[in-house]
Amino acid sequence: MGYQVLARRWRPQTFSEVVGQRHIAKTLASAVMKGKVAHAYLFSGVRGVGKTSVARILAKAINCSEPVEGEPCNRCTVCQEISEGRSVNVVEIDGASSTGVDDIRDLREQIKYLPMRGEHKVYIIDEVHMLSNSAFNALLKTLEEPPPHLVFIFATTEPHKIPETILSRCQHFSFRKMSRAEIVSQLLRIAQRESMVLNERSAVLVAKAAEGSMRDALSLLDQALVFGGGTVREEELAVLLGRTSEATLLDLSCAVRKQDAENTLKRVQQVVDQGYDLRQFCVDWLEHLRHLTILKTIPTAGGTQVDLGSEDLEDLRREAEKFDVELLHGFFNLFSKTLEEIRTGVSPQWVLEMAFLKALRLPQLLPIEEVLETLERLEKGFLDKSVPANPFVDTGERRLKLEEGFPDKGVPAAGGPARASVPVDSHVGAKERKKVEAGPGQAASGSPSPKPKQASSAPSQTLQPDASAWAEILRHIKEKKPNLGSYLEEGVLLALGKEEVRIGYPENSAFLIGLIQKEEHLRLINELLAARYEAAIPFRLVALPAGSGLTQSFAQQMGQKREAELTGEPMVQEALKVFGGKVTEIQEG
Numbered sequence: 001m002g003y004q005v006l007a008r009r010w011r012p013q014t015f016s017e018v019v020g021q022r023h024i025a026k027t028l029a030s031a032v033m034k035g036k037v038a039h040a041y042l043f044s045g046v047r048g049v050g051k052t053s054v055a056r057i058l059a060k061a062i063n064c065s066e067p068v069e070g071e072p073c074n075r076c077t078v079c080q081e082i083s084e085g086r087s088v089n090v091v092e093i094d095g096a097s098s099t100g101v102d103d104i105r106d107l108r109e110q111i112k113y114l115p116m117r118g119e120h121k122v123y124i125i126d127e128v129h130m131l132s133n134s135a136f137n138a139l140l141k142t143l144e145e146p147p148p149h150l151v152f153i154f155a156t157t158e159p160h161k162i163p164e165t166i167l168s169r170c171q172h173f174s175f176r177k178m179s180r181a182e183i184v185s186q187l188l189r190i191a192q193r194e195s196m197v198l199n200e201r202s203a204v205l206v207a208k209a210a211e212g213s214m215r216d217a218l219s220l221l222d223q224a225l226v227f228g229g230g231t232v233r234e235e236e237l238a239v240l241l242g243r244t245s246e247a248t249l250l251d252l253s254c255a256v257r258k259q260d261a262e263n264t265l266k267r268v269q270q271v272v273d274q275g276y277d278l279r280q281f282c283v284d285w286l287e288h289l290r291h292l293t294i295l296k297t298i299p300t301a302g303g304t305q306v307d308l309g310s311e312d313l314e315d316l317r318r319e320a321e322k323f324d325v326e327l328l329h330g331f332f333n334l335f336s337k338t339l340e341e342i343r344t345g346v347s348p349q350w351v352l353e354m355a356f357l358k359a360l361r362l363p364q365l366l367p368i369e370e371v372l373e374t375l376e377r378l379e380k381g382f383l384d385k386s387v388p389a390n391p392f393v394d395t396g397e398r399r400l401k402l403e404e405g406f407p408d409k410g411v412p413a414a415g416g417p418a419r420a421s422v423p424v425d426s427h428v429g430a431k432e433r434k435k436v437e438a439g440p441g442q443a444a445s446g447s448p449s450p451k452p453k454q455a456s457s458a459p460s461q462t463l464q465p466d467a468s469a470w471a472e473i474l475r476h477i478k479e480k481k482p483n484l485g486s487y488l489e490e491g492v493l494l495a496l497g498k499e500e501v502r503i504g505y506p507e508n509s510a511f512l513i514g515l516i517q518k519e520e521h522l523r524l525i526n527e528l529l530a531a532r533y534e535a536a537i538p539f540r541l542v543a544l545p546a547g548s549g550l551t552q553s554f555a556q557q558m559g560q561k562r563e564a565e566l567t568g569e570p571m572v573q574e575a576l577k578v579f580g581g582k583v584t585e586i587q588e589g
Contacts, residue, residue, distance in 0.1 A: 006222050007215045010190055014072060015070065018057070020179070020182045028057075033070035038170075038171045039143075040154070041154065043155045044175065056083075056124070058122075059082055060083070063089060091110075092126065093125045095156075100135060104139050115149055121149050121150055122151045123151070125154050129159070143170070178213070178214055180307035183214060184203040184207050191203075196225060198232045205238060206237065206241070239274055242280065243276075244276065244281055246315075248270075250288075250319060265353060278349065288316075290332065291308065293332065295320035296325045296328060331359055334358060373514075377514060472532075476528055477524065484525075490512055491505050492506070498535060500537065501540070504541075507544070507545075526539060
């Protein structure tokens with residue numbers, strides 16, 4: 001006898017050997033054991049999930065001379081004939097080729113005869129939905145009042161195409177798609193029995209390509225064994241199946257997380273060069289993002305939530321810890337749209353490359369939720385006059401005061417007294433936090449008020465900012481949270497040292513204070529400050545008054561400082577003197 005493929009050699013022969021359909025196998029075995037076998041069954045489900053195999057097992061079980069708890073013995077003559085496909089009591093009909101009413105009329109003539117062995121004559125009609133309406137109508141009367149020795153078993157992948165009159169006369173069993181875990185377990189079991197070299201990652205790749213079909217999985221394994229000569233290697237298997245391995249997807253997500261454009265495009269080009277279907281690759285990438293999102297949200301997830309091998313699962317769990325869940329949601333939405341654009345775009349490769357380049361910029365974009373939250377807060381501040389101008393905001397570790405004026409301007413507001421805010425340190429108790437309201441000519445104690453201070457004197461009262469140290473801290477912050485780094489860059493560095501760190505924001509960017517005050521952001525800032533100065537450093541955010549002269553962002557401050565340094569160099573001074581020009585642009589070499 002010639003070579004028999006794995007899908008045929010490992011076809012289940014008893015209900016207990018059926019994989020992934022335990023609910024159906026248990027019900028049918030119980031029906032056989034109790035003698036309550038129906039006259040017509042309908043098995044529906046996708047390809048390769050065991051419909052025909054279960055039909056043959058049921059045919060053996062109801063005709064077996066020595067059944068054991070509803071299971072066929074597979075030793076008697078009847079069982080062996082059915083297993084080998086030479087029994088006259090079990091007739092298999094292809095519904096796709098026997099679609100006419102004449103075929104059903106011939107069938108009705110044959111069912112009159114009693115079985116030669118056993119108690120039942122079984123007709124298995126595969127792809128029954130292909131029968132014509134006339135053929136179904138000719139079958140109705142027989143299904144309604146069949147001979148006692150007759151059992152019909154219909155199998156179909158499209159049960160919605162079967163008339164309701166037929167469905168109502170059958171017991172309907174819906175076969176589900178098999179999970180990857182079930183397919184992987186069966187593949188590893190078969191590989192051990194067949195003395196194959198198959199690791200868990202390769203089995204997962206085969207199961208992913210099989211898409212819930214055990215027959216497809218065994219056919220792909222057969223193909224991989226021929227290709228690899230008895231050894232199934234993950235790299236060769238990925239190329240053979242046209243599916244992306246988890247290792248490739250993990251390397252790509254790592255490059256995207258690090259915002260490494262060169263490495264990202266290099267890996268996309270490798271996918272293109274290996275001949276992968278880019279739509280299928282995008283589907284695999286979306287599934288990878290789904291796994292990361294689930295593991296980020298539920299760190300202990302596994303099994304049914306994430307169908308991967310134990311090694312891949314641990315690698316993904318470590319990678320998920322390094323992502324923000326909002327960013328993963330943004331990636332998923334971006335590439336979901338990309339999947340549709342690949343089909344209609346000029347070049348699928350260009351569409352995919354542009355999507356990944358956009359993904360690299362996504363961490364630097366302000367999330368729409370934060371934009372809406374900011375607009376709502378600003379609108380509320382304009383419309384609700386009862387909202388205090390200088391609220392205390394609880395940050396979890398200390399209470400930061402948002403000050404509209406720094407230092408106190410002391411200028412009376414139109415139609416009311418001037419307000420002077422007392423700077424509040426994080427170590428001061430709640431009872432000592434007071435806001436002093438002074439009239440035009442009095443202080444809070446009733447004594448004459450001192451001469452108002454000018455806003456321009458503020459810098460002299462602050463610590464000398466260490467710009468280079470702050471630039472280094474910002475660099476570390478941007479590596480971990482790019483959004484937070486961009487928010488802090490927009491502020492004005494007022495003071496940085498062992499006594500305190502103070503960042504000011506002008507009116508047009510004061511909304512950034514609320515975004516920075518998230519607990520995870522403050523925790524990161526405090527950790528970096530403590531690591532640099534070996535002590536807990538108070539961190540304050542203040543809102544700068546209009547006209548204070550402190551409206552330039554830290555990035556602008558650093559740019560102007562660099563410009564002043566370069567312009568002051570003797571060579572540059574001499575060039576300006578000789579040519580009579582001026583500095584318009586500075587490019588770092």
